[in-house]
Amino acid sequence: MRLRIFTEPQQGATYETQLAVAKATEALGFDAFFRSDHLLKMGDTDGLPGPTDSWVTLAGLARETSHVRLGTLMTAATFRHPGPLAVAVAQVDRMSGGRVEFGFGAGWYEDEHTAYGVPFPPSARERFDRYEEQLDVITGLWATPVGETFRYEGRHYRFAESPALPKPQQAPRPPVLIGGTGPIRTPRLAATHADEYNVPFASVEDTAAAFERVRAAVRTAGRQEPMRYSAAQVVCCGRDESEVRRRADAIGRDPDELRSNGLAGSPAEVVEKLGRFTEIGAERMYLQVLDMSDLDHLELIASQVARQMR
DSSP: OEEEEEEOGGGTOOHHHHHHHHHHHHHTTOSEEEEOOOSSOOSSSOOTTOOOOHHHHHHHHHHHOSSOEEEESOEEGGGSOHHHHHHHHHHHHHHTTSOEEEEEEOOOOHHHHHHTTOOOOSSHHHHHHHHHHHHHHHHHHHHSOTTOOEEEEOSSOEEEEEOOOOOOSSSSOOOEEEEOOOSSHHHHHHHHHOSEEEEESOOHHHHHHHHHHHHHHHHHHTOOSOOEEEEEEEEEEOSSHHHHHHHHHHTTOOHHHHHHHSEEESHHHHHHHHHHHHHTTOOEEEEEEOOTTOHHHHHHHIIIIIHHHO
């Protein structure tokens, strides 16, 4: 299993804080640095100094790191038009030397749309309809050969004679990640568009069931390309119980609750639960690090957890 660091900067993080975590992620040998795509904090925190744009941030990190992979869990389809988004992701991929991974979701957090004046589709059906069209558009723009043009006639988006430029550095495109536990549309969209399917913050049993739904959709689609399977879990690891509690207190959580609903406890406890995810087919784990000031936490995970997962 490959371990990746996943952050939530809308909870309160400057670019400099994110850069420090990304550089530590790279130096300690983790596979990737990922961040969320949100405009508003959640829960009981002030969120200061305020949100940072995910793709602006990743562009900066692309120039200030050298080999760690960079991505989003998940870019919100509601925030951007698919044409400019395809341009931005392709550009950051070239800026990074081909290290971008494109996690893409339908969007869900209505309050952040209200707070920043972003239109929020009135129904989940419309959000998914727009999301599906955006997947068609973005992957279609990237797949159009240089010198040819892209056309698309959808209900929500229309493109005519687009030069479909720039191209990402990775060929044929950056890996596309789709996540969620929806029982019908999500598996179908993953089987059609995704290189990786991710289940966030679910039990081992529920994650296994979601994986099986996607495997069934892959078989139904007759897909030949391999699918990667991954999960995301909050992490709270300590050398002893007092350190576990200190880290849990710092993020406003209870250690016992985190043991049930995340990856928490001693390195041995975290390794044991990661092993359970490995047994159901998870190839990557996105470790949600909520206290971005605690770089010692990353060092502990790298030295006493990651080395046991290789």
